[in-house]
Amino acid sequence: MQLGLQNCGVCGLLSQPPPLVEEGRCPRCDEELSFRKSASFQRTWALVIAAAICYVPANLLPVLTTTTAGGAESDTILQGVVLLWSPAGWPLSLIVLVASIIIPSAKILALAYLLITAQRGSGENSKERVRLYRMVEFIGRWSMVDVFVDTFTAALIQLQPLMSVEPGAGLFFFAAVVVFTMLAAESFDPRLVWDFASPKRG
């Protein structure tokens, strides 16, 4: 960036913008170039905050409603984890607990931490922070597990009047949390972590 070169995030070609132009295009792949992802802080913050807001109804509203001859019963994500917990079923329960509760909240906290430290110009632990970013990026998709569990449980258990399962409103908010956090990870520019790092290295 100090050298006035722009790196293409798509094809990896380094190029130099024409004089007096901020944003040129990559001559090889036609991608619009800039020194950093545009408005990375604002976009990532907006998506993280949206995810945090959706996180509340995602955990309070039911994701599945089971109707049997004896009446209807609604479960939230956490209740689903508790229901699965049994001497034989605890590994599955653990999968859902990690994928649906621990990963989404950890992702929101990790992104907020990355944003705050980068905005405050912290030059410490840059290597660890960029590693944290890669983890967030890599692990994000796995929170979708619960969406698929509920989708196929509901699609399969349609045995009216015996028993039927319907997805609830919580599932919508939960899916929104997953999508927002994935988009947030994508809009965050890890190079911001390094922009204030001590100039000794590199």
Added chain:
Amino acid sequence: MYNQPISDRSLIACLHCDLLQRLPELPPGASARCPRCDKELWRRREDSLNRTLALTLAAVVLYVVANSVPMLGLTIVGREASTTVIGGAEHLWQHGPATVGLLVLFTAVIAPALQIGFMLAIVLGGYHERPPRWVGTLLRHQPTTRTWSMIEVMMLGVLVALVKIADYATVIPGVALFTLGGLVFVLAAMQASFDPREVWERIEWAEGGARPAAESEPMAERAS
């Protein structure tokens, strides 16, 4: 307005920390990492196009089978039910939060199809000595389709659902379940055998062929 490419073509900047460095010439199978932030910069693949083509064709076959036969079935007191992958999304579209149904359709059916289709076109176009520009367009979007293609996540979800349902009904795993299991590995191998840098180096430039092919400058030793 197009940027001016720099003259030294072995110079690159790390995508994760922007460190300027020289990419060394690698033997097939070797990889180069950023000395500052440890990001993998390039992994050179052996026989990339042929292997990727073979795996992509295998993925096409598995994908078609996986989406045309039932994935899960169950019997409970003499009644039967079964569903396909698309059936699951369709049920949500009709009964549940419809947007979630769309999301399931996108991540489990559409994105994998795009991922495989784009790859097939890229590899076929990549056999040209100077791959045409549309290859670059697809190459640009292929990573996005990969991010949103979640077959392996769906598999884990289906297995959890299967065990959950097994408590009160007899579950019949369908042919598609095993096909999808195979598809997870074939897709991973397909992505791993593909070397995008190799195609980018040869591709026809957007700027109208003003640049000669990449091999003009010799690659220098790594300087960090």
